[in-house]
Amino acid sequence: xxxxxxxxIKGSVQRRLVLQLIFVALILTVLFVLAVRLVGERIAQSAQxxxxxxxxxxxxxxxxxxxxxLQLDLPHSAFAMLEAxxxxxxxxxxxxxxxxxxxxxxxxxxxxxSPLAERAYATEEFRGEPVRILTVPRALDVEGVFTxxxxxxxxxRQGFHSTVSQIQSIATGVGIGFFIVSVALCLLASQSxxxxxxxxxxxxxxxxxxxxxxxxxxxxxxxxxLITALNSFIVRLSGSLDKAEEFIAEAAHRIRxxxxxxxxxxxxxxxxxxTSKSRGKIREIIVAARESSRSASQLLDHATVAFRAExxxxxxxxLSELIERSISRFFPIAEMKGITLTVSPxxxxxxxxxxxxxxxxxxxxxxxxAIKYSESDTTVDISYGVLNDYGFINISDxxxxxxxxxxxxxxxxxxxxxKTESTEGTGLGLKIVSDALNVHNGRLEITKNxxxxxxxxxxxxxxx
Amino acid sequence: MRxxxxxxxxxxxxAITERLELDGHIVDGVSDVSSANTMQNLTSYDLILLxxxxxDGDGREVLRHLxxxxxxxxIIVITASREISExxxxxxxxxxxxxxxxxxxxxxxARVRAVLRRKRGDARNQIEIGNVSFDQLDGxxxxxxxxxxxxxxxxxxxxxxxxxxxxxxxKEHLMDRLFSFGDEGSSNAIEVxxxxxxxxxxxxxxxxxxxxxxxxxxxxx
Numbered sequence: 001x002x003x004x005x006x007x008x009i010k011g012s013v014q015r016r017l018v019l020q021l022i023f024v025a026l027i028l029t030v031l032f033v034l035a036v037r038l039v040g041e042r043i044a045q046s047a048q049x050x051x052x053x054x055x056x057x058x059x060x061x062x063x064x065x066x067x068x069x070l071q072l073d074l075p076h077s078a079f080a081m082l083e084a085x086x087x088x089x090x091x092x093x094x095x096x097x098x099x100x101x102x103x104x105x106x107x108x109x110x111x112x113x114s115p116l117a118e119r120a121y122a123t124e125e126f127r128g129e130p131v132r133i134l135t136v137p138r139a140l141d142v143e144g145v146f147t148x149x150x151x152x153x154x155x156x157r158q159g160f161h162s163t164v165s166q167i168q169s170i171a172t173g174v175g176i177g178f179f180i181v182s183v184a185l186c187l188l189a190s191q192s193x194x195x196x197x198x199x200x201x202x203x204x205x206x207x208x209x210x211x212x213x214x215x216x217x218x219x220x221x222x223x224x225x226l227i228t229a230l231n232s233f234i235v236r237l238s239g240s241l242d243k244a245e246e247f248i249a250e251a252a253h254r255i256r257x258x259x260x261x262x263x264x265x266x267x268x269x270x271x272x273x274x275t276s277k278s279r280g281k282i283r284e285i286i287v288a289a290r291e292s293s294r295s296a297s298q299l300l301d302h303a304t305v306a307f308r309a310e311x312x313x314x315x316x317x318x319l320s321e322l323i324e325r326s327i328s329r330f331f332p333i334a335e336m337k338g339i340t341l342t343v344s345p346x347x348x349x350x351x352x353x354x355x356x357x358x359x360x361x362x363x364x365x366x367x368x369x370a371i372k373y374s375e376s377d378t379t380v381d382i383s384y385g386v387l388n389d390y391g392f393i394n395i396s397d398x399x400x401x402x403x404x405x406x407x408x409x410x411x412x413x414x415x416x417x418x419k420t421e422s423t424e425g426t427g428l429g430l431k432i433v434s435d436a437l438n439v440h441n442g443r444l445e446i447t448k449n450x451x452x453x454x455x456x457x458x459x460x461x462x463x464x
Numbered sequence: 465m466r467x468x469x470x471x472x473x474x475x476x477x478x479a480i481t482e483r484l485e486l487d488g489h490i491v492d493g494v495s496d497v498s499s500a501n502t503m504q505n506l507t508s509y510d511l512i513l514l515x516x517x518x519x520d521g522d523g524r525e526v527l528r529h530l531x532x533x534x535x536x537x538x539i540i541v542i543t544a545s546r547e548i549s550e551x552x553x554x555x556x557x558x559x560x561x562x563x564x565x566x567x568x569x570x571x572x573x574a575r576v577r578a579v580l581r582r583k584r585g586d587a588r589n590q591i592e593i594g595n596v597s598f599d600q601l602d603g604x605x606x607x608x609x610x611x612x613x614x615x616x617x618x619x620x621x622x623x624x625x626x627x628x629x630x631x632x633x634x635k636e637h638l639m640d641r642l643f644s645f646g647d648e649g650s651s652n653a654i655e656v657x658x659x660x661x662x663x664x665x666x667x668x669x670x671x672x673x674x675x676x677x678x679x680x681x682x683x684x685x
Contacts, residue, residue, distance in 0.1 A: 257476060260566030261475050267483055267568075270640050271486055279636060293565075329561070336571065338615060357549055
């Protein structure tokens with residue numbers, strides 16, 4: 001029995017979680033790259049500025065006045081630091097007031113923002129190239145007169161830009177790496193956050209159709225209300241199922257004595273019937289009474305199996321003992337119909353752990369079917385043994401058998417094979433068998449028994 | 465055979481009695497535990513049919529009482545319950561078999577036969593008729609000491625004819641016998657079975673005679 005359900009789906013918790021986390025990771029990555037770039041620029045700038053200042057200071061210290069003349073020996077070492085940073089061009093200008101003492105007089109002198117400041121920086125274009133300019137004002141005593149000397153240095157910015165772009169590409173690389181790792185972590189985190197939910201879904205899906213035990217799993221507190229609601233639903237559902245089963249059992253029970261009365265009286269009436277018409281009618285009554293009795297029995301068996309399946313009493317038992325208990329009742333009926341029942345073991349002492357009463361119901365129903373559909377002077381054989389770690393009980397008959405199409409549906413509720421349409425029956429028998437086997441993690445296999453008849457194989461895991 | 469029937473449903477009790485009497489049995493019917501015990505003390509029965517739900521107690525009381533006083537009269541329990549656990553409990557108390565309501569009389573007969581066969585031990589209960597010896601419980605037939613195998617339908621037909629030798633059994637009556645055993649054959653089928661039975665009885669001094677328009681009867685020498 002399959003129930004097709006299509007649950008309306010709106011959004012996905014996991015997708016939403018992942019998208020939100022990725023969005024946050026993206027913002028963090030961009031901020032990181034920008035911050036590193038900013039800091040890198042500052043550091044590179046300050047390195048260039050320091051080198052400029054050191055050069056200017058070195059020039060300043062070499063200045064002196066000699067006979068009222070400003071003397072300046074440009075020390076070569078003054079530019080060593082700047083040259084060490086990069087291969088950028090260096091320009092200089094030493095000026096007194098607006099007069100250039102030495103150097104490039106096109107170079108603009110930067111006026112410090114405050115008269116007391118000992119240096120002033122600016123970034124400008126000089127001869128078509130961006131340069132960093134530093135002006136260091138110095139007061140020099142020339143012949144007792146304090147003269148304001150400005151030392152101005154300019155340094156092109158190729159080195160600065162290459163440093164900054166290096167830092168930026170490293171920052172971008174690190175940023176991309178960080179982003180990828182973050183995305184991976186987001187996926188993992190969202191999966192692990194939803195894992196309890198998924199394992200819960202699996203656990204519920206794995207359940208057999210008759211399994212109505214409450215869900216008893218450790219779940220995170222967020223999922224607990226769902227479990228509580230589900231369990232209370234299960235309790236209500238199994239309550240109504242129990243009621244339905246009790247009702248069936250009670251109804252089947254109540255109907256028996258009146259049916260016995262109908263059947264017995266019909267049999268008596270058959271003895272006294274005088275016309276073939278009344279005979280025919282009475283026979284129909286008897287067949288109908290038999291049929292309703294059998295249906296009542298099977299409904300009751302089905303209810304019993306469903307009831308016991310909830311709490312099976314498993315105990316080890318040998319297949320031979322189980323078969324002995326199940327079939328002893330059938331010998332008189334088989335004999336009555338002229339059917340020989342044989343038991344053929346292929347291995348002795350095969351032990352299975354089963355609820356003996358459930359399995360007796362199952363075996364009884366298969367035998368009941370086999371005897372019912374077989375003709376007289378045929379044999380129903382019960383063989384047992386071990387195959388692939390399963391203990392098997394094979395019940396083979398020489399009845400009409402199942403067609404290939406029937407075999408697939410044989411365990412469905414109320415299904416009846418095409419070849420059995422002429423005989424009364426409910427189609428409950430094999431459903432009972434397959435339910436009883438499910439309880440024991442067993443298997444039911446129905447095959448053709450050679451040319452004629454069928455073989456119903458009940459397979460149970462071996463008791464270890 | 466003499467039956468004690470313990471069943472509290474008046475209608476059913478009457479019907480079962482009537483049906484068994486049709487087959488020539490004697491039936492004493494009671495409807496409660498105390499009269500069952502009284503009857504059992506007065507007479508000995510070949511078989512007891514016992515319903516489990518009785519107005520003044522559980523039918524198992526009768527079962528327990530009889531087995532306690534070592535009375536081994538065969539008991540077949542008739543019940544409306546089909547629970548296997550019930551069945552196991554009742555068999556443990558000493559019932560010989562179990563019959564779930566409603567039941568075919570053919571099944572009752574089959575079970576009675578099986579129980580009696582188990583219980584009788586070595587005591588044989590053969591019908592000797594001419595040079596034929598017939599064991600109803602085993603369903604075996606010998607002619608001059610030579611065993612003859614009869615198929616189920618042949619066996620039931622033979623049984624019906626031998627039950628009342630010299631009497632004419634109508635085809636319909638014979639068909640009803642087979643019908644109870646799950647055979648829904650036509651009246652032609654009866655002719656086929658009679659034919660087979662005749663061949664198997666060839667060497668006996670029994671003869672199945674066709675009484676035109678009326679049926680068949682078995683003639684003894």
